Amino acid sequence: MSIDCIVAGAGIWGCTVARRLAESGRRVLVLEKRPVVGGNVRCEIDEETGIEIHSYGSHIFHTHIPEVWEFVNRFIKFNGYQHKVLANYEGRIYYLPLGLALINKFFGVELKPGEVADFMADEAHSKAIFDAFFRGYTSKQWGKPPEEIDDSIIKRVPVRSNYDVNYFNDYNQGIPLTGYNSLFERLLDHPNIEVRCNAAVELDGATLKLSGEALPAVPTYYSGPIDALFGYRFGHLPWRTLRFETEKLDVKDYQGTSVVNYTEASVPYTRIHEFKHYHPEDAAVMNSPKTIIMREYSATWRPGDEPYYPVDNTESRELLAKYQAEAAKVPNLTVGGRLGGYKYYDMDKSIESALNLAL
Numbered sequence: 001m002s003i004d005c006i007v008a009g010a011g012i013w014g015c016t017v018a019r020r021l022a023e024s025g026r027r028v029l030v031l032e033k034r035p036v037v038g039g040n041v042r043c044e045i046d047e048e049t050g051i052e053i054h055s056y057g058s059h060i061f062h063t064h065i066p067e068v069w070e071f072v073n074r075f076i077k078f079n080g081y082q083h084k085v086l087a088n089y090e091g092r093i094y095y096l097p098l099g100l101a102l103i104n105k106f107f108g109v110e111l112k113p114g115e116v117a118d119f120m121a122d123e124a125h126s127k128a129i130f131d132a133f134f135r136g137y138t139s140k141q142w143g144k145p146p147e148e149i150d151d152s153i154i155k156r157v158p159v160r161s162n163y164d165v166n167y168f169n170d171y172n173q174g175i176p177l178t179g180y181n182s183l184f185e186r187l188l189d190h191p192n193i194e195v196r197c198n199a200a201v202e203l204d205g206a207t208l209k210l211s212g213e214a215l216p217a218v219p220t221y222y223s224g225p226i227d228a229l230f231g232y233r234f235g236h237l238p239w240r241t242l243r244f245e246t247e248k249l250d251v252k253d254y255q256g257t258s259v260v261n262y263t264e265a266s267v268p269y270t271r272i273h274e275f276k277h278y279h280p281e282d283a284a285v286m287n288s289p290k291t292i293i294m295r296e297y298s299a300t301w302r303p304g305d306e307p308y309y310p311v312d313n314t315e316s317r318e319l320l321a322k323y324q325a326e327a328a329k330v331p332n333l334t335v336g337g338r339l340g341g342y343k344y345y346d347m348d349k350s351i352e353s354a355l356n357l358a359l
């Protein structure tokens with residue numbers, strides 16, 4: 001087909017952009033460098049147990065943005081899963097986020113909601129909590145002490161003075177009943193969309209190329225890492241990468257919940273995911289005599305690693321601005337998404353940014 005637009009990178013941002021373009025009558029060519037679409041939300045189904053493995057770490061869809069919720073619900077239905085995260089500190093299990101369940105168990109007290117603020121205003125209490133649940137985890141996750149990372153990162157975790165142990169404040173939450181991969185299949189299932197995988201786009205001067213051939217000079221939406229697009233010419237942006245160790249175990253239920261964070265610095269991994277718990281509605285999966293767990297380790301990104309988290313600091317902002325200035329010089333190019341925009345987007349924020357693009 002002749003094409004009007006190109007979307008390079010078929011993650012959640014790219015697929016949303018492609019869908020919008022297609023619905024507005026444009027013919028879109030989607031180019032994905034991996035053999036499959038879905039970016040880092042891609043899952044794999046274990047044939048033996050039917051368990052949906054989040055290959056790049058747990059993804060829980062949650063949003064308070066009505067337009068985003070409405071948009072995704074056009075394509076998939078959610079199972080109503082509400083995310084809870086437990087913390088293992090010195091072998092004891094606590095409910096995150098920071099609220100009455102955690103505080104009362106940690107200090108062996110029975111505070112009422114109205115007493116939490118005063119109790120936590122005592123520096124010894126807040127320091128003890130911070131050191132137990134945030135210091136070690138944050139230094140493993142970001143490779144530096146919490147004092148050296150931007151406040152906004154730790155503030156992602158809610159603070160409450162009640163027993164609500166929902167990890168997110170968003171009412172709209174869940175896991176796609178038909179699995180995450182079906183979201184991408186359905187977003188891209190449109191007569192105006194053609195998808196090519198194993199198709200890595202490169203930039204040569206100001207020309208976008210595929211396998212050495214210049215691509216048509218049409219509006220192009222790129223969502224790979226912005227520094228990679230320019231061959232790291234100003235140096236690479238600081239990213240955090242992840243390493244996963246996946247294991248199938250001959251037990252029905254390993255940890256009794258989907259995510260347990262290991263908050264001490266001395267435990268090398270940050271968390272253990274147990275994927276069957278994301279589909280409590282699926283009796284066959286839940287009753288399987290086996291389970292699949294994944295230990296997650298965080299590390300400094302090096303060339304060749306997958307980038308996962310942008311590291312926001314003064315130097316990275318300056319470097320990002322340089323790459324953005326270069327991107328602005330490439331005709332027809334828009335760069336976005338978590339890797340393109342170098343933003344710590346959750347899935348809903350990535351969709352929101354794609355919905356808000358003037359196309």
Ligand code: UDP
Nearest residue numbers: 133134135137138141153154156157261263
């Ligand atoms: N965090 C922490 N202890 C925890 C959970 C989170 O110190 O048990 C801090 C840590 O710095 C982390 C940030 O809060 O990077 C945000 O946590 P979130 O669960 O939102 O991280 P994500 O799931 O996006 O990796």
